[in-house]
Amino acid sequence: MDISVVIPLLNEEESLPELTTWINKVMVENGFSYEILFVDDGSTDKSWAVIEELKTEYPAVKAIKFRRNYGKSAALNVAFAAAHGEVIITMDADLQDSPDEIPELYRRIREEKYDIVSGWKKKRYDPITKTIPTKLFNAATRKMSGIQLNDFNCGLKAYRKDVIKTIEVYGEMHRYIPVIAKWAGFHKIGEQVVEHRARKYGVTKFGFSRFINGFLDLLSIFFVGKFAKRPMHFFGSLGVLSFFLGMVAAIWLIAVKLYHISAHIPYKRDITDQPLFYIALVAIIVGSQLFLTGFVAELVSRNAPERNHYLIEKEMH
Template identity: 85%
Template sequence: MDISVVIPLYNEDESLPELTAWIARVMQEHRFTYEVVFVDDGSTDNSWAVIEDLKKQYPAIRAIKFRRNYGKSAALNVAFEAAQGDVVITMDADLQDSPDEIPELYRRIKEEKFDLISGWKKKRYDPVTKTIPTKLFNAATRRMSGIKLNDFNCGLKAYRKDVIKTIEVYGEMHRYIPVIAKWAGFKKIGEQVVEHRARKYGVTKFGLSRFINGFLDLLSIFFVGKFGKRPMHFFGSLGVLSFLMGTFMALWLIGEKLYHLSAGIPYRRDVTDQPLFYIALVAIIVGSQLFLTGFVAELVTRNAPERNQYLIERELH
């Protein structure tokens, strides 16, 4: 099978017939073998009934329905497990992504050998309350990940099959799939300017909480990807640095007092009278705690069942 089109949806019953017909038309024009994988993320409208009716007309449709709303990441993760196409295209169900982009995305994956291509909605029709947070989010993600993409969260993406069968998406991590793919060893990541269409049906699902949660997930991705298998390198390094700084300050205070006493220079009677003493004490305690945290995390990591699971690209026997 050439292409799997993965479409997570939540309360999009109005747009599904038009979107499905559009996808089918593009596939027939380019003679692709394909499937459309809908994941109904606990919709409360008639989305599932619409999908059931569409299935009678379009046999290429496959569909999964959640009992409740789990979020886009969960929907994508389940769809990735089910997808069978050599190239997997993800798009939103609200008609803001154009199926006409599919042939070029497919060509670039197959001919230019990209692992992942992310769409870039260069001209957007979203309100300012969404575009400004999105720009800030993209800038922070570029800075932390080193991936030069302008639009990490574009729903329209193309993947080589190996990518979606290797990565796991959870929480709000769908925003960071390029980052997850990079940490998994898929480094040929490209970008393509795509059309962004004004919303025709329904209302946006974007909220401020998603932006905040997305930033926290970015920190998680960065930490787990860099130190997930060696937490002692992170906590231990900070712990040793803090402990040594505190010890140096404490020794400095003691040495300073001994010098003043031996030279007969007036000096405070107690070292504890100085604020620097308490800073040194806190630094030593924090350093010890960070080191112990790294040690415990290392023990947990070593006993985890996936501690020696590595991503092997190919083998020769």
């Protein structure tokens, strides 16, 4: 199979027929063998009923329905496991991504040998309250990851099959799949300017909280990518530094006290009367705890067995 089109959705009943017809038209015109894999992320409207109707008309349609809303990352992770295409295209269900971009994305993966080609919505139809924070997050992600993409959060992306079968997407890490892929060893990441269309049906499903979550996810993915397999390098280094500074301060206080005693010089303040003593004590305790945390982290697998366990209500093949 040439292409798997992965489409997470939440309450998009109006757009699904038009989107499916459009994708089918593009695939037939270009002679691609394909599948459309919908993941219904706990919709409360008639999205699943619409998908069932589309299945009768388009055999390429496959679908997974979550019992409740888990989020876009969960939907992508399950879809990636189920996809069979040599190239996987992800896109949103709201018709803001154009299926006409698919042939060029596919060509760049197959002919130019990219691992990932990420869409760049250079001209956007979003309000300024969304575009400015997005620009800031993109700049921060470029700086921290070293990946020179202008639009990390664009839903329209193309992946080589090996990439999606290797990486794991959890939490709300879908924004940083290129970063996850890079840490997994896939370094050929390209970008393509794509059309951004104004929303035709419904309303956006993302609120202000996604910006806070985005920043926290960025810190998380940076830490996991850097130190997941060597947490002692992070916690141990901080622990040793804190312990060392605390010990130096404590030894200095003791040395000063002993010097005054041996030289018979009056020294009115006890060691425990000085704020530096308590700062040194806290630094030693914190340093020991961080060092022990590093040891524990080395023993704990970062892949919890239940982290990507989702309740699937229905599935179509």
